[in-house]
Amino acid sequence: MTNWAQHFALLNREEMMDRVVKDFAHFMGDGKPAIIDEVERINCHHNFTQKEFHMGRGVWLSRKGAIKADEGTPGLIPGSMGTASYVVVGKGNVPSFKSSPHGAGRVYGRNQARKTFTIEDLDKAMVGIEYKRSAAFLDEIPGAYKDIDVVMDDARDLVEIRHTLRQIVNVKGN
Numbered sequence: 683m684t685n686w687a688q689h690f691a692l693l694n695r696e697e698m699m700d701r702v703v704k705d706f707a708h709f710m711g712d713g714k715p716a717i718i719d720e721v722e723r724i725n726c727h728h729n730f731t732q733k734e735f736h737m738g739r740g741v742w743l744s745r746k747g748a749i750k751a752d753e754g755t756p757g758l759i760p761g762s763m764g765t766a767s768y769v770v771v772g773k774g775n776v777p778s779f780k781s782s783p784h785g786a787g788r789v790y791g792r793n794q795a796r797k798t799f800t801i802e803d804l805d806k807a808m809v810g811i812e813y814k815r816s817a818a819f820l821d822e823i824p825g826a827y828k829d830i831d832v833v834m835d836d837a838r839d840l841v842e843i844r845h846t847l848r849q850i851v852n853v854k855g856n
């Protein structure tokens with residue numbers, strides 16, 4: 683059942699990426715879709731459990747708030763709607779069970795963030811980034827998350843940074 687659910691989730695992520703590529707090709711094209719040269723796809727998930735082999739034995743490993751960071755495995759570590767995100771490659775760190783953080787992680791819980799921040803705070807945090815202005819996103823304001831650069835520095839034994847991505851547009855559903 684776990685394998686089936688994981689496979690279902692993988693196919694969902696593939697479908698989402700297919701749609702992004704298709705829409706991007708339309709956006710870039712002049713009347714007809716542009717030809718997109720897709721060089722690499724990083725299909726990276728967090729919050730899952732699977733059977734793996736670690737330190738000499740088979741274990742059921744749950745990565746909660748974590749991604750797999752096996753040696754050479756590409757991954758994504760997002761910051762927040764207003765800060766940098768990282769394309770990484772795993773180092774296969776044994777004591778961490780070949781894992782790394784899945785994102786910046788929260789300083790404020792969702793309810794706490796909604797009570798602490800205002801829409802004006804969100805406007806200030808999102809200067810220069812195109813986003814859908816709504817109080818519905820106050821719980822995801824960049825200030826509700828840890829500093830991603832500190833998190834990345836703490837994770838230096840777990841992953842190598844390949845690319846640092848800067849936010850231009852943020853799209854969230856509400």
Ligand SMILES: Nc1nc2c(ncn2[C@@H]2O[C@H](COP(=O)(O)O)[C@@H](O)[C@H]2O)c(=O)[nH]1
Pocket residue numbers: 760761762763764766767784785786787788822827852854
């Ligand atoms: N690049 C973006 N990263 C984001 C955004 N909102 C949250 N985050 C980061 O992702 C992780 C995981 O999110 P979660 O919804 O599973 O908690 C989180 O810790 C943040 O670091 C975003 O809009 N863009």
Ligand SMILES: [Mn+2]
Pocket residue numbers: none
């Ligand atoms: Mn999530």
